[in-house]
Amino acid sequence: MKKTVIGGLCAILLSAVSTLAHAETIRIANHGQSGIDAMKSTVEKIEKKYGVTVEVVEYPAPDKDYLTKLLTELGAGNAPDLFSIPTTAAVADMVEAGYLAPVTKEIKAWDGYAKFYDVAKQLAVSPDGETYVMPFMLGIQEIYYRKDVLDKAGISTEQPKSWKELLDRAAEIKKKTGAYGLLFPAGVSWGSGAFDEGFQHLIVGSKTPQLVDADGKLDLNGEGVKDAFDVYKQLIDNDLMPTQPLLGPEPWVVPKYQMFPAGKLAATTCGSWCYIFDWGRESKNPIPDVTKVVGTWTVPGQSGGQYVLANLAAPWAINAKSANVELAKKALMEIGSVETQVSYAARIGNIPSSKDAAQNADFQKLTELVPIHAAAENGTFLKQASGFGTVAEGVARATEALLRKETDAAGAQKILVDYVKETLGDEAVK
Amino acid sequence: MLASPNSPFERVTELSMARNVHERRTERQLLLILLPSLALLLAFVIYPALYSVYLSFTNEALTGAAALRPRFVGIRNYARLLNDAKFWNALLVTFLFVVGSAVIGQFVLGLISAVALRRRIHFRRLFSSIILLPNAAPEVVAGFMWISMLAGGEQATLSRIVSFFGVTPADWLQVFPLSMIIIVNTWRGIATAMILLTAGLSTIPNEIYEAARMDGATPSQMFRRITLPLMMPTILLYMLISAVSTIAVFGLVYALTRGGPGGATELVSIYIYNQSFTAFQLGYGAAVAVVALLISLVLGIGYVRAMKVEV
Numbered sequence: 215m216k217k218t219v220i221g222g223l224c225a226i227l228l229s230a231v232s233t234l235a236h237a238e239t240i241r242i243a244n245h246g247q248s249g250i251d252a253m254k255s256t257v258e259k260i261e262k263k264y265g266v267t268v269e270v271v272e273y274p275a276p277d278k279d280y281l282t283k284l285l286t287e288l289g290a291g292n293a294p295d296l297f298s299i300p301t302t303a304a305v306a307d308m309v310e311a312g313y314l315a316p317v318t319k320e321i322k323a324w325d326g327y328a329k330f331y332d333v334a335k336q337l338a339v340s341p342d343g344e345t346y347v348m349p350f351m352l353g354i355q356e357i358y359y360r361k362d363v364l365d366k367a368g369i370s371t372e373q374p375k376s377w378k379e380l381l382d383r384a385a386e387i388k389k390k391t392g393a394y395g396l397l398f399p400a401g402v403s404w405g406s407g408a409f410d411e412g413f414q415h416l417i418v419g420s421k422t423p424q425l426v427d428a429d430g431k432l433d434l435n436g437e438g439v440k441d442a443f444d445v446y447k448q449l450i451d452n453d454l455m456p457t458q459p460l461l462g463p464e465p466w467v468v469p470k471y472q473m474f475p476a477g478k479l480a481a482t483t484c485g486s487w488c489y490i491f492d493w494g495r496e497s498k499n500p501i502p503d504v505t506k507v508v509g510t511w512t513v514p515g516q517s518g519g520q521y522v523l524a525n526l527a528a529p530w531a532i533n534a535k536s537a538n539v540e541l542a543k544k545a546l547m548e549i550g551s552v553e554t555q556v557s558y559a560a561r562i563g564n565i566p567s568s569k570d571a572a573q574n575a576d577f578q579k580l581t582e583l584v585p586i587h588a589a590a591e592n593g594t595f596l597k598q599a600s601g602f603g604t605v606a607e608g609v610a611r612a613t614e615a616l617l618r619k620e621t622d623a624a625g626a627q628k629i630l631v632d633y634v635k636e637t638l639g640d641e642a643v644k
Numbered sequence: 645m646l647a648s649p650n651s652p653f654e655r656v657t658e659l660s661m662a663r664n665v666h667e668r669r670t671e672r673q674l675l676l677i678l679l680p681s682l683a684l685l686l687a688f689v690i691y692p693a694l695y696s697v698y699l700s701f702t703n704e705a706l707t708g709a710a711a712l713r714p715r716f717v718g719i720r721n722y723a724r725l726l727n728d729a730k731f732w733n734a735l736l737v738t739f740l741f742v743v744g745s746a747v748i749g750q751f752v753l754g755l756i757s758a759v760a761l762r763r764r765i766h767f768r769r770l771f772s773s774i775i776l777l778p779n780a781a782p783e784v785v786a787g788f789m790w791i792s793m794l795a796g797g798e799q800a801t802l803s804r805i806v807s808f809f810g811v812t813p814a815d816w817l818q819v820f821p822l823s824m825i826i827i828v829n830t831w832r833g834i835a836t837a838m839i840l841l842t843a844g845l846s847t848i849p850n851e852i853y854e855a856a857r858m859d860g861a862t863p864s865q866m867f868r869r870i871t872l873p874l875m876m877p878t879i880l881l882y883m884l885i886s887a888v889s890t891i892a893v894f895g896l897v898y899a900l901t902r903g904g905p906g907g908a909t910e911l912v913s914i915y916i917y918n919q920s921f922t923a924f925q926l927g928y929g930a931a932v933a934v935v936a937l938l939i940s941l942v943l944g945i946g947y948v949r950a951m952k953v954e955v
Contacts, residue, residue, distance in 0.1 A: 282921045285706040304707065311711035403904055458818055461905030462795070600708060607923055618906045636724060637925055638708070 239267040240538050240545060243297035245280050245528065247272075248496065252557040253549075260545045268545070276464070277301060278405035288313040288533065295536040296545055298528040299347065301406040303602040305529065306341055310600045314346040315532040320543050321345050326550050326568060333524045333593035334567035341430055341599050347529035350550045351564040354586050354593060355411060355523045356510040357396070358488055359481035360474070367391045371509060377416070377445055377516050384454045387480045394473065395454040397482035400446060400613035403465045408613050409606035411483050414596045415523055416442035419515030426599040431644040434605070434631050441516060444623035446616045455479075457617045475501050483513070485527075487563030489582040496561065505582045524593030527564035559583055565590055601638050608633040693937065699930035706924035714927070721931035731932060733907050734915035735939075738891060741826060741911060746886040749830030751879075754837020758845055759871075761838070776835045783832075787899025790828050791817075794900075817901055821908040825897050832896065837882060844878025845871070877951055884947035888940050912936050 242257070244250045250272055257268045273280045277300035287293035288311070299305055308314050321327050322345075327335070330349065338349040357380075364371050367390040374380040384395025398412040417423060420438030427433045449455040456479065459468035470492055473479035484492065493501040493508060501507055512520040530549050532542045548554070555566035556577045565587050571577045572587060611633055612626040621629065635643050700721055704714035725731050757775055761768055778786065793801040794816040803813030816824050848871065856866050872879075894913040897903070903910035903918065910918070916936065920929030 278922065282706075282924075285924060286921070289706050289711060307707040307711075310709045311705075311707045313707070313711075402906075403902060458815060462815075462818055463791075463900075463902045463904065603707060603924070614906060637923060637928075 238265075238538060238541065239269055240296065240536075240541055241269045241271055241294035242545070243271050243273050243284065243294040245273050245277075245298055245300060248491070248561045249298065249528070249558070252561045253554065255557065256548055256551070256554045260548050263548070264541065264544060266541060266545075276405065277407075285313075291535055293533050293535075295533050295538050295542040296530060296549075297533065298530050300528060301410055301603075301606070302337065302526045302529070302598060303406055303409060303606045305347060305526075305531075306598045306600045307603045308531070309340045309342065309344075309346050313531075313534055315534040315536070315539050315542075316344045316346055317348070317532060317543055317546060318345040320547065321348065321550075324547050324550070326547070326552070326570075329568045329570045331567055331569060331590045331593065333590060333595060334526070337524065337526045337595055337598075338529065347526065347531045348546050348550045349526045349529050349567050350555050351527040351529075351558055352567050352590055352593065353410075353485045353487070353525040353527035354565050354590055355415065355483060355485045355525070356512050357481055358474075358484045358508050358510055360393075360477055360507065361509040362507045363387075363391060363393060363477045363480050373511050373520065374514050376514050376518055377419075377441075380514055381445065381448055381454070384449065384481065385452060388452075388454050391477075391480065393477060394456050394469075394479045395481060396449060397455045397469050397479055398446060398449065399460070399466070399483065400610075401460040401465060401617050402610045402614045403463055404460065404610065406603075406606045406610075407466070408610040410525060411485070412446075412613070413442055413609045415483055415513040415521070416445055416516075418523060418594055418596055419513060419519055419521045421516060424597050425602075425605065426597050427644055429644075430599055432599065432601055432605060432634060432638075432642055433644045434608075434627070434634060435644065438516070439630070440623050440627045443612060443616065443626040446613055446626070447623050450616055450619065460617055461614075471497070471499050475499050481511075485525075485563070486565050486583055486586045487527075490561070490563030490580075494563070494582065496563075510586075522589050522593050524590060524595050527562075556580075601634065601642050604634050604637045605630070607637075696930045696933050696937075699927055700934045702927045704926045704930075706921070706926060708924070710927075711924075717927070721928045722935075724928065725931055725935065730907060730910070731912075731915065734910050734912045734932075737822065737908070737910055738912045740822060741829070741893075741897075741909075742887055742890045744822075744826035745829035745833065746890040747883065749826060750833035750837045750886060751882065753830065753834045754882075755841050757834060757838040758841040759867075762842070762845060775838055778832045779835045783895035784899045786828070786832060787896045790824075790900055794824055818905055821901055821905060825900060825909050828900065829890065829893060829896060833886065833890075837886065840878060840882045840885070841875070844875045844882075847878075848874045880947055880951045884944060884951075887943055887947070891936065891940055891943075 242253070244253060250270060253270065257270060260266065261268050271294055273283055281300050281304060284293060284297055284299075285308075288308070293313075299308065305314075321338075331352070334349040334352055338345045338347050340346055359371070361371055364387065367387070369383070369386055369390060374383050380396065387393060387395035398415070399407040400412055401408060404411075417425060417438055420441055422433065422436030422438030425433055425439075450457055456469050456473060459465050469479050470482060470484070470488075474482060475493060488494075489504055489508070490496050493499075493504045512522050514520060530546055532539060532546060536542050552566065552568050552570050552574055555568055555571055556574050558564060559566055559571070559577060559580055563583065565583060566577065567590075572584070577587075578584065608630040612629040615621045615629055616626050631643060701716055701718060702714045703710045703717045703720075705711050761772055765771075781789065797803065797815045798807070798813050800813070800816060802816055807813050814820070852870055852874075853866060856870055861869070892913055893911065894917065897909055897911055898914055898917070901909045903914040912932065913936070916929050916932045919925050919932060
C-alpha cells in the first residue's frame with residue numbers, strides 16, 4: 215500500500231514537472247495546402263523567437279466549409295488561437311459576435327503598419343473603429359480577358375468605359391468567336407464568391423456605390439443594386455455567360471479552370487491570384503505565357519470611371535477566448551512581415567499590403583504581380599458592416615434565381631432584401 | 645399467538661420476502677446494465693433534441709450580434725417557416741425522395757432480391773455479396789464515387805456507357821437531379837431491404853406453399869395470396885425503418901449535389917444544414933429540425949398503428 219502511494223505521488227510530481235518543462239503551444243488554423251506551405255518559414259520563426267510550439271491545423275476547403283467549421287468552433291469555445299478569415303464580408307459579423315480580439319494598439323505600434331497601403335489600413339478598421347485583423351494581403355480584382363482570342367477575332371482590347379460598353383464587348387465576343395463573353399460569379403454554390411468576385415465589382419461603380427449608410431444600416435433598395443442585377447440578367451438572357459456549371463457543386467471549376475484556358479470563355483472577373491493559382495505555375499491546367507495571353511481591364515463604372523476593387527485577402531485574427539492572447543498577438547505581427555506576404559504572393563497570388571514588398575528581391579521575380587501591387591495605391595473598396603455575410607448569401611440566392619431565369623432585376627433585388635430582412639430583422643435594412 | 649418457526653405461513657412469508665429481495669436485486673442489476681445506454685441516449689439524443697426545441701424559440705446565430713446576445717423570439721421562426729417557399733420545396737423534394745427510393749425502389753428491388761436469392765441459383769453467394777457491397781462504402785465516399793459516374797457531361801462514366809448504345813449523353817446531375825439521387829439512394833438501400841425481407845420470408849412455413857401447389861396455385865397466386873399477406877408485418881416494419889431513415893439522409897446527397905441545382909435536390913436535412921451552417925441561423929434551423937422530427941414521429945405512429953404493434 216505504501217509503495218502504491220509513493221509510486222502515485224512520484225507519477226504526479228513527474229507529470230507536473232514535465233508540464234512545466236513543456237513549451238507553450240499556440241494553435242493556428244490554416245486553409246489549404248498552399249497557405250500552409252506559405253506559412254512554413256513564418257511558423258519556424260515564431261517557434262524560434264518566442265520558444266513556443268506552433269500547431270498548424272489544416273481546415274477543409276472550400277471557403278464556405280472552412281468558415282462554417284471555424285464559426286462552429288468559435289461558438290463552441292474551442293477554436294484555434296489564430297486563424298485566417300476567408301472572406302472580408304465575415305469580419306464585421308465575427309466582431310459583433312465577440313469572436314475576435316482587438317489588436318488596434320499592437321498593430322499601430324508595430325513598425326510594419328506604417329508601410330501598409332492606405333486601402334489595407336482602411337479595410338482593416340471595423341465599424342466600431344477598432345482593428346481586429348492583420349490586413350497582410352490584398353485581393354485586387356479586375357476583369358481578366360483572353361487577349362489572344364480577341365486579337366484573333368479582331369475585337370478591340372481597349373478598356374471598356376461603361377457597363378454598356380462592357381456588355382456590348384461581351385456580345386461581340388459571343389457573335390464573332392462563339393465563346394462566352396464575360397463571367398460574373400453567381401449562384402448559391404459559389405458561396406460568397408457571388409458577392410466578393412461579382413456583385414460588389416458592379417456596386418462600387420453604380421449609382422449607389424455603397425451598401426451601408428451613415429447609420430450603419432444596409433442600403434439595399436437603391437437603384438444601383440437593381441442595375442447591378444440587371445447586368446447579370448443581360449449576361450444570362452443573352453447567353454453571354456455560362457449558367458449550367460454555376461448551378462452545380464464547385465461551379466468555378468468548369469468556367470475558370472476549363473473554359474477560360476480553352477478560350478471558350480473570353481473574360482471573367484478574377485483576382486491577382488488567377489495569374490498564379492488558376493492559370494499560372496500553381497495551376498493544374500495552366501495557360502502558356504499567361505501574362506502575355508491574359509490581359510486585365512479594370513471594372514468600368516456604370517456611366518464611366520474605372521475601379522480597382524480591393525479586398526482583404528484572408529486576413530488573420532486572434533480568438534478573443536484564446537488562452538494565449540498576448541502570445542498570439544506577437545505571432546500575428548510576425549505573420550504581417552514582408553517575408554510572409556511575399557511567400558503567400560508566390561504561392562497563392564494575392565498582393566502584399568506592404569509597399570516595402572516592391573523592394574523585396576523574391577517579390578520582384580513575381581513579374582505578373584508587380585504592376586498589380588503598384589495599382590493597389592489607387593484601390594477602392596466597399597465599406598463593410600455587420601450583416602454583410604447575410605447580404606453575401608442574399609446576393610447568392612438572388613443571382614441563383616437570375617441564373618434559373620425565374621426573375622428579373624427588380625425581383626432579384628426583392629429576393630435580396632427579403633432574405634436579409636427575414637434573417638436580420640426589418641430594422642437592419644434601410 | 646406466535647406461529648411455530650417452521651409453520652407453512654412462515655415458510656410462505658420467508659419465500660415471498662426472498663422473492664422480493666431477489667426481484668429488487670434483479671431490477672437493480674438490470675438498471676445498472678441499462679444505465680450506460682440510458683446515459684448515452686440522454687446525452688446524445690434526448691438532451692440535444694430538447695435543446696433544439698429551446699433553440700427554435702430563439703434567434704441564436706453562429707455569427708453576428710445574435711451569436712453574442714441571442715433573444716427569445718417566441719414562434720417567429722415557425723411563422724417564418726410557414727411562409728418560406730424553400731422549406732415547402734424541401735418537404736416536397738424529401739417526400740418524392742422517400743417515396744421514390746425507400747418505398748418503391750429499395751422495397752421492390754429488395755423484395756425481388758430476397759425472393760430470387762432464396763432459390764438455388766448459381767453464384768448465389770456472389771450475388772448476395774454484390775448486393776451487400778454498397779453498404780460497405782461510407783455515405784460521402786459513395787457520393788463522390790457516383791459524382792464520377794454522373795457529373796462532367798460527356799466525360800461522365802454513365803455518359804460514356806449510354807453513348808455506346810447511341811443515346812445522347814447529358815449532364816445527369818443537372819438535367820435529372822432528383823431522379824439521380826433516387827437511383828443512388830436506391831442502390832445504397834437494397835441490401836437493408838433484402839436482409840429484412842429475407843428474414844420475413846423465412847418465417848413463412850414451406851408447408852403452406854406445398855399445400856398451395858397441391859391445390860394448383862400458380863407462382864404469382866402464391867406470391868399475392870400467401871407471401872405478401874404473411875409478410876405484411878415485416879413489410880410495414882421495413883417501411884417504417886426505411887422511411888424514417890431516408891428522411892434523415894444527408895451526407896450522400898450533399899456530396900452529390902449539395903442540394904442543387906437551384907434547390908432541386910434540397911432535402912429537408914440539407915435545408916436544415918444550409919440554414920444552420922451556411923446562413924448561420926441556428927434558431928431557424930432548429931425550428932425546421934423540430935418540424936422534421938414531428939413529421940417523422942407522425943409517420944412512425946402511423947406505421948406502428950398499421951402494424952397494430954404495442955410499443
